[in-house]
Amino acid sequence: MPIERISIITSERWTSLPPEFRRLGTSEHSENQKRGRELDSFLEGPVWVPHLSRLFVTDIPYGRIFSINPETAAWTLVLEYDGEPNGMAWNWHTKQVVIADFKQGILSLDPQTGSLTTLVSRFHGERLKGPNDLTVSRDGSIFFTDQGMTGLHDPTGRVYRIHPDGRMGQILANGPSPNGLILSQDASTLFVAMTRDNSIWHMPFYKDGSVQRVGRFSSYYGIGGPDGMALDEEGNVFVAHSTLGTVFVHRANGELLTQIKSPAGASTTNLTWGGESLSVLYIVESETASILRVQWHCRGCL
Numbered sequence: 001m002p003i004e005r006i007s008i009i010t011s012e013r014w015t016s017l018p019p020e021f022r023r024l025g026t027s028e029h030s031e032n033q034k035r036g037r038e039l040d041s042f043l044e045g046p047v048w049v050p051h052l053s054r055l056f057v058t059d060i061p062y063g064r065i066f067s068i069n070p071e072t073a074a075w076t077l078v079l080e081y082d083g084e085p086n087g088m089a090w091n092w093h094t095k096q097v098v099i100a101d102f103k104q105g106i107l108s109l110d111p112q113t114g115s116l117t118t119l120v121s122r123f124h125g126e127r128l129k130g131p132n133d134l135t136v137s138r139d140g141s142i143f144f145t146d147q148g149m150t151g152l153h154d155p156t157g158r159v160y161r162i163h164p165d166g167r168m169g170q171i172l173a174n175g176p177s178p179n180g181l182i183l184s185q186d187a188s189t190l191f192v193a194m195t196r197d198n199s200i201w202h203m204p205f206y207k208d209g210s211v212q213r214v215g216r217f218s219s220y221y222g223i224g225g226p227d228g229m230a231l232d233e234e235g236n237v238f239v240a241h242s243t244l245g246t247v248f249v250h251r252a253n254g255e256l257l258t259q260i261k262s263p264a265g266a267s268t269t270n271l272t273w274g275g276e277s278l279s280v281l282y283i284v285e286s287e288t289a290s291i292l293r294v295q296w297h298c299r300g301c302l
Helices: 026-035
Strands: 007-010 012-016 043-049 054-059 064-068 077-078 085-089 096-101 105-109 118-121 131-136 142-146 157-162 168-175 178-183 189-194 198-204 215-219 228-232 237-241 248-249 255-262 267-273 280-283 290-295
Touching: 026 168, 043 096, 043 228, 043 280, 054 085, 077 096, 085 142, 105 131, 118 131, 118 157, 118 237, 142 178, 157 189, 168 189, 178 237, 189 228, 198 228, 215 237, 215 248, 228 248, 237 267, 237 280, 248 267
Parallel strands: 007 255, 043 085, 085 131, 131 178, 178 228, 228 267
Antiparallel strands: 012 290, 043 054, 054 064, 064 077, 085 096, 096 105, 096 131, 105 118, 131 142, 142 157, 157 168, 178 189, 189 198, 198 215, 228 237, 237 248, 248 255, 267 280, 280 290
């Protein structure tokens, strides 16, 4: 039986943050998370806003949200505020962009007016450690990771669910740096990137919504670890590795199918689907503030 080869694709470097928006300096983010290194930006959290046909991205250290025109690659500053916005997701029910902000909590953005509201900043009276990323289910539930500064030395990162009626519950409390996350198509399983464990955790749900027998779906290597995640309609799981410049594409059973390589640096932190058919994969390369893209063979799940 012939051995099936893993395909390797190189993504296209589509656009980069324009010079007028670059702001070299330090911030709370760079002091605390980048060991004081000066940054002109650190892009993250791409999300496609369907009714505007625009790609939105965050700039963590300077509290900025940008939109990008997919036809002209023109950048527009949507909002600048006192926050550290990281992951974003589109909420089909509210027609809002939901933001995981390390400093402020879980926020909701009206993409047309730029107005921002706080959904959650505490759980049972305790402030969150520092949200990192989120995903929205078909029923409007918001799942988000509360990473803070956790890691193998302090495996106390959390994963939460906000129900459509506003109720909030904790799903996991022992994560070593929980980061990106996606739901399976039938919403029976949550996949969570544990960056400092260099792995993806597989979290099946019981019918009552509690977690059943958490395990590892995939493991990686390198100084950093898996960051943002995406899913396509075939059930393939896409994992952006933050220091290898690679998006690993796994079949639903965990087998490695494809590697998507970056032509513009090794800090591939997050990704999302976009375009009219949702078959364009947009990938953020944070160190160079670039947006990469790949035309995929099927639709993605937004």
